[in-house]
Amino acid sequence: MVPEGCALVTGAAGGIGAAIARGLAADGWPVGVNYRSDAEGAERVAGEIERDGGHAHLVAGDLRAEGAAEALFDPLEEGFGPVLVLINNAGVRADGLSPQLGDEQWAQVIDTNLSAAFRTTRRALGPMLRARFGRVVNVASIVGPRANAGQSNYAASKAGLIGFTRTVAVEVARRGVTVNAVAPGFVETRLTEDVVGNGIVDAIPARRVGTPEEVAACVRFLCSEGAAYVTGTTLTVDGGLSA
Amino acid sequence: MPTQVTTNRVEQTIFDGLAEVGAEREQLSREATFEALDVDSLDLVEIAQIVEDEFGVELEGDDVKDLKTVGEVIDLVVARSS
Numbered sequence: 001m002v003p004e005g006c007a008l009v010t011g012a013a014g015g016i017g018a019a020i021a022r023g024l025a026a027d028g029w030p031v032g033v034n035y036r037s038d039a040e041g042a043e044r045v046a047g048e049i050e051r052d053g054g055h056a057h058l059v060a061g062d063l064r065a066e067g068a069a070e071a072l073f074d075p076l077e078e079g080f081g082p083v084l085v086l087i088n089n090a091g092v093r094a095d096g097l098s099p100q101l102g103d104e105q106w107a108q109v110i111d112t113n114l115s116a117a118f119r120t121t122r123r124a125l126g127p128m129l130r131a132r133f134g135r136v137v138n139v140a141s142i143v144g145p146r147a148n149a150g151q152s153n154y155a156a157s158k159a160g161l162i163g164f165t166r167t168v169a170v171e172v173a174r175r176g177v178t179v180n181a182v183a184p185g186f187v188e189t190r191l192t193e194d195v196v197g198n199g200i201v202d203a204i205p206a207r208r209v210g211t212p213e214e215v216a217a218c219v220r221f222l223c224s225e226g227a228a229y230v231t232g233t234t235l236t237v238d239g240g241l242s243a
Numbered sequence: 244m245p246t247q248v249t250t251n252r253v254e255q256t257i258f259d260g261l262a263e264v265g266a267e268r269e270q271l272s273r274e275a276t277f278e279a280l281d282v283d284s285l286d287l288v289e290i291a292q293i294v295e296d297e298f299g300v301e302l303e304g305d306d307v308k309d310l311k312t313v314g315e316v317i318d319l320v321v322a323r324s325s
Binding site: 125126127129130171172174175 | 285288289291292293295296
């Protein structure tokens, strides 16, 4: 029996985050739709969720800001109860070859993709432990476990996220809280629109890029009651690219 | 809304919390050590969450890592709330 509570998806104004938010709402969770700057996109996602009979709550906030986790969680907890499903999806890229990568390019990517996930997870775990139920899913990438020239900052952040996932998973497993990651390959989103193409599809065994909904389907599984015994793992969603 | 903090109220809340994480009620006392109660670091995280929910007092890792007895935690919560 899943206790009363809600879900929070960071970076949910579009792409994979939006698909996850819609999917979790369809599974019955009231969903906090976080965004940093794309208010229009977030409102569209929330509107779609409400139109389909779900509950959505917009939570604006830059995850790099001090106190960002509190600002996201407090209104959701007040309205819907504890955040029992947390999806750390917000991510940025700032590509460049390592010799030319600036400190700010490094810090921006590590802070957003990795440190912010730590802070939201830290904020989420206490109530999850009390509820004896929780689902944390970190949206990593096949870049990290695999190399991709020009993305050392991104790779470091995503590899870090996978290590973080494993360790937190073993810390909290005995309280019914699972912590997993998904590692998408090439998926049709704004973040990848400039890298999809250039013959990349020929290298993917499935001969196509993935859709946000296909990543969301994996996240929905990891958040389900049926996945209670799945923790500390990374589910690769890449059409066979890293097989 | 956090509950008003009194020593008795804090003691009762922490005793209830310790029982919730598996400590034997008959072994609970201010002098009892967490080691004797078989209360580990994850249990203490949960106690900290209970304290925050009930009294609005935040206990972080550095606050509790050197505490050995139930009474030390009670005293810390009372001191922090005053």
